[in-house]
Amino acid sequence: MTVTSDIVESWRHPARVVRRHLDRPRSEAFIFTFLFVFLLVAFVAQWPAASRAAYLQPDVPMTQRLLAATLGLLATVPLWYGLAALSHLAARAFGGRGDWFTARAALFWALAAVSPLTLLQGLVAGLIGPGAQATAAGVAVALFFLWLWMSMLIEAERG
Numbered sequence: 024m025t026v027t028s029d030i031v032e033s034w035r036h037p038a039r040v041v042r043r044h045l046d047r048p049r050s051e052a053f054i055f056t057f058l059f060v061f062l063l064v065a066f067v068a069q070w071p072a073a074s075r076a077a078y079l080q081p082d083v084p085m086t087q088r089l090l091a092a093t094l095g096l097l098a099t100v101p102l103w104y105g106l107a108a109l110s111h112l113a114a115r116a117f118g119g120r121g122d123w124f125t126a127r128a129a130l131f132w133a134l135a136a137v138s139p140l141t142l143l144q145g146l147v148a149g150l151i152g153p154g155a156q157a158t159a160a161g162v163a164v165a166l167f168f169l170w171l172w173m174s175m176l177i178e179a180e181r182g
Contacts, residue, residue: 026060026135033136037171038178041132045125045179054124057131058103062096064138071149106130110176119180129179133172140164 033040047053069092077085104127111119111126140163147160 030136030139033132033171033175037133037136037174040136041129041175041178044132045128049124051124054128054131057128057135058100061131061134061138061141062100065141066093066096068141068145071145073149075149075152103130103134110172111180114176114180121180125179126176129175130172133168133175136171137164137168140167 029040029043044054066089069089073085073088073092077083077088107127107130108123110130111121111123114121114126144157144160144164148157151157
């Protein structure tokens with residue numbers, strides 16, 4: 024299946040999609056592409072807010088803002104790996120039978136699956152600006168991500 028149809032299906036049946044990915048031959052490069060897709064979409068989601076900020080404060084050009092966003096997103100790669108490891112350890116404490124790879128696959132696919140909502144959050148931040156709407160969009164994306172990730176992690180830790 025294509026990535027876009029997997030993303031849409033993940034919103035309805037997250038466990039089924041992550042199981043399908045886990046049933047493939049193991050490839051660290053394959054699951055890293057999920058993280059890469061998320062980071063790429065998260066970078067694109069920064070553009071509206073960076074454009075707005077560059078318009079309101081022209082002393083810092085948009086290219087510098089986007090470079091800072093890129094470096095910031097790249098700096099999170101070790102954090103995502105660490106979060107996947109912590110989630111596996113927590114799941115193991117509750118009887119999980121998965122491994123490090125399955126925990127990474129669940130987290131990285133949950134990030135990729137929530138990426139369209141990340142774009143929406145970026146649009147809200149760029150078009151409306153800071154405020155209650157941007158906060159609400161951020162909270163909605165975070166809650167949806169947590170639901171996806173926990174559903175996928177439970178499936179991944181079944182072993």
